[in-house]
Amino acid sequence: xxxxxxxxxxxxxxxxxxxxxxxxxxxxxxxxxxxxxxxxxxxxxxxxxxxxxxxxxxxxxxxxxxxxxxxxxxxxxxxxxxxxxxxxxxxxxxxxxxxxxxxxxxxxxxxxxxx
Numbered sequence: 001x002x003x004x005x006x007x008x009x010x011x012x013x014x015x016x017x018x019x020x021x022x023x024x025x026x027x028x029x030x031x032x033x034x035x036x037x038x039x040x041x042x043x044x045x046x047x048x049x050x051x052x053x054x055x056x057x058x059x060x061x062x063x064x065x066x067x068x069x070x071x072x073x074x075x076x077x078x079x080x081x082x083x084x085x086x087x088x089x090x091x092x093x094x095x096x097x098x099x100x101x102x103x104x105x106x107x108x109x110x111x112x113x114x115x
Contacts, residue, residue, distance in 0.1 A: 005092040006033050007054070017087060024049050024083040038095060042083045044070065047102035049082040049095075056091035072103040 001016040004023065015032035017023070024042050027034040040048035044066030053060065057078060063071070067081045079100070082093070 002087050003090045004033060004087065005055075005090075006036055006051075006095065007093065008036055008038070008095040009097060011036070019088045021087050022083065022085065023087060037082065038099060039083060040099075044081050044084050045102075046099075047071065047081060048099040050074070050079050050100045051082050051093040051095045052078045053080055054078070054092040054094055056089055059089035059091070060085055060087075070102040071100075074100065074103070 001018060002021070003014065003016050006013045013033060013036045017026060017032065023033055023037060024039045026032060027037045027039055028042065038048055040046035042049075044064075047070045050071065057080075060080065063075050063080065064084055067075065067084055070081060071079050
């Protein structure tokens, strides 16, 4: 079981999750890391769940296109969108006090009506 360490607001929270777990999904169903992990849409649009990966980044998949669009150069600083990651190994995360602003806003949803 992967061990998760989350640093936020001067506190450290530790817990274990099953392999192949998304931490935002777990928080959404009120399991660890709930209520300590800040998140929003869960779809890679708002960037509220962004965390800096302190340890375990080598076990995570490369950033997807949503992370690249929303985080840009912050990826080089170790930031990732936690909603876009499925954890299979131990990871240590730091979430800033205030959510970061996404580099690019999420695209507007079109109504589908002919223009």
